[in-house]
Amino acid sequence: MTPQELTSALALLPFVGEVSTVPLSRPWYISLLLNASGWIAGLFLLFFVGILFQPKTPEGFFFSGLFCLSAAFGLFAVDKRGDFVAQLALALSVAGQVLMVITMFDGKFGSTLSLWLIFFMQAGLVIIMPNALHRGLSAFFACIALSMAMRLSLFGQESTHSFGFSTFTQTVAPTLSYALLTWAATWLPIAALIWTLIRTEAHWMAHQRQALVRPALSGLIVGLAFATMASHPFELFDMRRQHFEDTGYLALWPFLSALLAAGAIAAGFALRSRALMGIAFVGALIHISHFYYALGTSLLSKSVLMVVMGILFIGVAVMLKRGAARAGATS
Amino acid sequence: MNRTQLDAFAANHGLDSAQTHRALLLTGNRPKSAEWRAFAANSLILAGVSTAIAGLIFFVAANWQHIGIFSRFALLQALLLACMGIAWWQAPLETARGKQIFMLALVGATFVAGTLLALFGQSYQTGADLYELFFAWALLTLPFALAAKSDALWIIWVCVLNVGLALLCGWNGANSFGWRLFNHLQMDKAWVLMIPFTINGLGALFCMKSANWKAAKYANCQRFLITLALLYGTAAGLASITRYGFGLTEKATMSGGMQELILIIILAATCVALTWHTLNQKRDVYPLALVAAVSITISTALIIQIFGRGSDFGVIFVIGFWIIATSTAAGIILMRYVRAWHTADVAPPQQNTDGAGAI
Numbered sequence: 001m002t003p004q005e006l007t008s009a010l011a012l013l014p015f016v017g018e019v020s021t022v023p024l025s026r027p028w029y030i031s032l033l034l035n036a037s038g039w040i041a042g043l044f045l046l047f048f049v050g051i052l053f054q055p056k057t058p059e060g061f062f063f064s065g066l067f068c069l070s071a072a073f074g075l076f077a078v079d080k081r082g083d084f085v086a087q088l089a090l091a092l093s094v095a096g097q098v099l100m101v102i103t104m105f106d107g108k109f110g111s112t113l114s115l116w117l118i119f120f121m122q123a124g125l126v127i128i129m130p131n132a133l134h135r136g137l138s139a140f141f142a143c144i145a146l147s148m149a150m151r152l153s154l155f156g157q158e159s160t161h162s163f164g165f166s167t168f169t170q171t172v173a174p175t176l177s178y179a180l181l182t183w184a185a186t187w188l189p190i191a192a193l194i195w196t197l198i199r200t201e202a203h204w205m206a207h208q209r210q211a212l213v214r215p216a217l218s219g220l221i222v223g224l225a226f227a228t229m230a231s232h233p234f235e236l237f238d239m240r241r242q243h244f245e246d247t248g249y250l251a252l253w254p255f256l257s258a259l260l261a262a263g264a265i266a267a268g269f270a271l272r273s274r275a276l277m278g279i280a281f282v283g284a285l286i287h288i289s290h291f292y293y294a295l296g297t298s299l300l301s302k303s304v305l306m307v308v309m310g311i312l313f314i315g316v317a318v319m320l321k322r323g324a325a326r327a328g329a330t331s
Numbered sequence: 332m333n334r335t336q337l338d339a340f341a342a343n344h345g346l347d348s349a350q351t352h353r354a355l356l357l358t359g360n361r362p363k364s365a366e367w368r369a370f371a372a373n374s375l376i377l378a379g380v381s382t383a384i385a386g387l388i389f390f391v392a393a394n395w396q397h398i399g400i401f402s403r404f405a406l407l408q409a410l411l412l413a414c415m416g417i418a419w420w421q422a423p424l425e426t427a428r429g430k431q432i433f434m435l436a437l438v439g440a441t442f443v444a445g446t447l448l449a450l451f452g453q454s455y456q457t458g459a460d461l462y463e464l465f466f467a468w469a470l471l472t473l474p475f476a477l478a479a480k481s482d483a484l485w486i487i488w489v490c491v492l493n494v495g496l497a498l499l500c501g502w503n504g505a506n507s508f509g510w511r512l513f514n515h516l517q518m519d520k521a522w523v524l525m526i527p528f529t530i531n532g533l534g535a536l537f538c539m540k541s542a543n544w545k546a547a548k549y550a551n552c553q554r555f556l557i558t559l560a561l562l563y564g565t566a567a568g569l570a571s572i573t574r575y576g577f578g579l580t581e582k583a584t585m586s587g588g589m590q591e592l593i594l595i596i597i598l599a600a601t602c603v604a605l606t607w608h609t610l611n612q613k614r615d616v617y618p619l620a621l622v623a624a625v626s627i628t629i630s631t632a633l634i635i636q637i638f639g640r641g642s643d644f645g646v647i648f649v650i651g652f653w654i655i656a657t658s659t660a661a662g663i664i665l666m667r668y669v670r671a672w673h674t675a676d677v678a679p680p681q682q683n684t685d686g687a688g689a690i
Binding site for chain 2: 002003006007025026027029030033034036037038040041044045047048051052085086087088091201202203205206208210214262265266269270271272273285288292298299300302303304305306307308309310311312313314315316317320321323324327
């Protein structure tokens with residue numbers, strides 16, 4: 001349906017210059033190119049700022065970070081269409097965010113509080129930064145920060161090193177109900193937020209909130225598909241990890257992540273976004289691959305479980321198709 | 332109209348909630364309940380087949396001692412035969428359901444064939460390199476990909492082949508058969524990476540030129556092949572730049588520098604040819620985005636190589652701003668082509684004959 005056809009279907013007065021004002025969305029691969037370039041440039045700018053200001057104290061990092069974030073905001077505000085200086089602004093923002101993260105972890109706040117502060121910083125950046133790409137990224141990072149903050153808040157923490165990076169592992173082996181509760185407390189609010197935003201789409205579109213909500217919604221959906229993995233990337237496939245060998249149920253954890261990814265695929269379908277569906281599908285595949293490496297149960301049990309689940313899925317699908325065919329025949 | 336266009340439409344006309352809701356329905360941006368049911372059923376079938384295949388692979392990997400070797404082979408071969416039988420049975424059916432089952436059966440057969448080969452390697456310790464498994468897998472399942480005539484199955488097949496190529500050309504050490512062969516030819520690692528670059532590039536070229544493969548249904552496979560070719564090409568370019576730097580660093584020898592220069596010229600010529608083809612076709616901006624990504628990566632590596640890798644204030648500044656400037660320019664140019672070619676798609680033919688170009 002063209003804008004002109006929709007105008008007459010809704011019995012609206014024609015809008016002058018309709019064709020020229022209807023924009024095309026940026027294809028995912030151009031966004032990816034800009035995003036990746038912005039991030040790499042941001043890391044170079046981070047070194048540049050480091051050499052220029054030579055911050056050594058948490059206050060020094062904080063003010064350098066604030067300077068970068070303010071500059072990024074100013075550039076985004078000047079170039080609202082994101083054509084010319086948006087990449088510079090994104091790079092400055094990346095540098096600023098990294099400096100802020102250093103401030104928090106260096107500022108004797110402790111890891112848990114730092115992660116909560118990062119979560120609130122990212123949530124704030126979603127609202128403040130007037131750029132779609134940035135809003136999407138910030139929403140995604142907010143999901144990661146929330147997942148890590150919830151985990152450390154509820155299970156305690158211990159700094160370890162794997163693959164040369166500092167990561168965090170729980171000191172307390174959680175009971176199944178406690179672990180499920182944490183999972184639900186972290187992800188169900190995000191899932192509910194996505195569901196609500198999709199349900200109320202017409203409402204926020206009518207109130208001119210597209211520029212804010214649309215990219216944030218995309219970021220949340222990507223977060224739902226990937227954040228469980230992105231929040232502990234270096235522990236995920238670490239075969240040497242021996243922390244919770246006795247807690248066999250943790251082997252099933254990737255299925256919960258895959259369930260979230262399936263929810264993200266459904267959200268992508270609701271928004272008719274093939275890009276979001278594709279990203280979420282990749283997330284689901286990675287979660288299933290993670291299941292292969294997850295400790296706690298034998299590979300044989302996993303294989304039986306997978307085959308049984310596969311048969312169940314196909315059975316339900318056949319029932320759904322038959323139901324749809326019957327409904328079609330009666331109507 | 333997609334959601335981005337609807338967003339602008341709603342803002343321009345000042346639509347209220349009810350009108351926006353109606354606009355979402357009228358433009359088909361809200362799936363109906365029947366569409367949801369079909370989506371759920373199709374997703375469950377896909378999830379079911381993938382999960383069952385993954386379970387089967389896990390089962391073989393588990394190496395369960397209670398089942399003998401003969402039984403394991405019998406189980407997998409029976410499954411392979413079952414998949415092929417289902418595909419054979421459904422092949423003549425022209426219904427959507429028949430085509431779907433045919434396709435899923437061939438996907439299943441492709442994965443079971445790979446699992447069977449893995450079981451063979453696991454059971455008999457043939458001493459073969461891992462890449463040989465993937466090449467044998469690709470060869471065995473080529474008929475399935477040819478029969479399916481499906482973008483998705485071709486992508487899976489290309490993945491299998493490229494895992495083999497990556498293992499042979501990029502991953503395996505000097506003791507493998509492949510590397511011994513290349514060592515006899517005195518090929519540098521960067522040039523070895525040009526082998527998968529050439530294979531994928533030729534595949535992409537075939538897709539672009541062949542009448543059957545030009546069809547939109549193979550568009551994703553074509554994109555995938557171009558991406559893989561340029562990925563290997565970029566890796567080769569980076570390997571050559573960081574190693575020799577075209578004689579610009581003290582380490583380089585003249586012959587080494589010349590070889591690497593030739594490699595970069597081949598990569599650049601490929602990018603130019605791809606750009607020329609894409610600009611002529613005026614259909615898909617994706618290859619141009621890839622060319623932009625390759626150009627930014629290689630040029631940045633060159634700057635680092637020429638001006639030094641230390642923590643010099645000026646160099647870091649130049650690199651950061653080079654990436655920002657080139658990616659900004661790429662973003663602007665690519666979006667202009669997206670707009671221009673989209674307009675060319677929807678505009679009447681007589682309005683698109685001025686040859687004014689995309690910008």
